[in-house]
Amino acid sequence: MTAPEPTCSRCGRARAAETDPLAALAWVSTKENGEQRWLCPDCARNHVRDIEGKLPDEYW
Ligand SMILES: [Zn+2]
Numbered sequence: 399m400t401a402p403e404p405t406c407s408r409c410g411r412a413r414a415a416e417t418d419p420l421a422a423l424a425w426v427s428t429k430e431n432g433e434q435r436w437l438c439p440d441c442a443r444n445h446v447r448d449i450e451g452k453l454p455d456e457y458w
Contacts, residue, residue, distance in 0.1 A: 408441040 404413040413436065416422040424439035437445060
């Protein structure tokens with residue numbers, strides 16, 4: 399059985415297109431509603447920034 403080719407759920411980049419093995423390892427897989435989703439390293443970084451950006455101003 400072959401797993402479907404992981405692609406970034408944000409930018410649609412294919413993990414198979416990753417030439418650097420370390421970059422391929424940096425891909426993040428998450429499960430949402432039982433569905434496996436992937437984020438490329440760039441989008442994973444932006445995703446974290448999005449979460450931090452949602453913190454209320456008074457937090458700082
Ligand atoms: Zn991406």
